Amino acid sequence: MDIHEKHETDLTRAERRQLEKEKLQSMDWKHKLGYIWDYYKPQIFGVIAIFAAIWFGFSWYENSKYETIMYAAVTDGYMNEDESEQMNREYKEFIGDQEKYHRVSIDTTVAIGSEDSQARYNATMKLNTIVAAGAVDVVIGSKEHVKDFVTQGAAENLSEVLSEEMQETYQDHIVDDKLFDLTGSTKIGNPLHVTADPVYLVILNIGERRNMPQNFWNI
Template identity: 35%
Template sequence: MEEKRYESDLTRKEKRHLEWEKIKGMKWKARIGYIWEYYKPHMAVGLGIILVLCIIGQIIYRSQFETVLSVAVLNSPMGDSEGMAADFKKYLKDTDKFHEITVDSSMIFGGDGQSDYTSTMKLTTLIGAQELDVLVAPEEQFNHYTEMEAFFPMDEILTEEEKEAYGDAVTEYGIRIGNTEKLQEFQMTVGEDAYLAVFINTENVENAKSFIKYIYGGGES
């Protein structure tokens, strides 16, 4: 007499064959429901693995990028920040696809209390995280961060020849730029009292110097 075998006694190959025989005997709608219920845990594991691999791949891909200059331009919410970033990269003749230049023109001061508070929190966070190299701001905000000793002295940024070229616009910790043609080209309407300053913790001093020349409409970097 043949010994009765239970499903738990079957080999993996025999179990797969048994499952396939069950599926073949079902109608299509039943097959789909059965496959979904039976293989749902396996699918979940597979999707989880794919998701983890995608996240790891994205992290590895993003790690190749380097921000070579990050600029905050205040009071210019309608400005073309992406256009300016792309134009400055072209000005630098930087063709490295992994080099990024960012221009953030979203922060507004001098409006309502809520926008001032939100912008102050964002700007303070970016400065604290050392994620900004250059600030273009109205005189009030420039003076505020000057008092906090946030900027490089211009003596350490510009040569004597460069300071002479910019004349009286150069102050101890910044340079008065007003509404230059380059700012207007990208709808960056900071104001006639606009100043440009370089943060003391920047690691991109040379690009910051090039940005000053660029904003003034200078020639090649």
């Protein structure tokens, strides 16, 4: 019997494929795309889901290899990808770290000075949360923002983390023993594009990597 005269339930898989092929050949491109989309939508989404799962799985696996050797939270600043990569590379070169999967995280998403009150609240809550969790080693921003950590007793005394030689070299930048003025720093202050002027840095005494930040402004 001619497959065109058969009932759909009596068709074999090969015959169904043959009929679909003939139907597609009789359509223009616009109708072909519409037919394929309507008929194969579940399969298309299934393929997309598989590729998405593979991509996310690979990304997660790659990111899981990285270890943050220093985390700096920057209030009201921004940094493009090239500047971030350059600062990360120069810091690692300075401390002699050649490990491929070590990285310096520069977080410029803390928009405490935003004109939007909700954005300010969210940024403040984020900063306080990650600091309390011990994830932040350095905070960079206006004196108003970094001074809070001094008041709370969370800022390291620079005389305890800097060598005498470094203290002498940077004596004009050390303010109230715990703040470091980044004015004139072309490798840190400028690339961070912080809206405040001057910009200060504090090393936190509650982080897990307290031995790393003291080299930050040397890059």
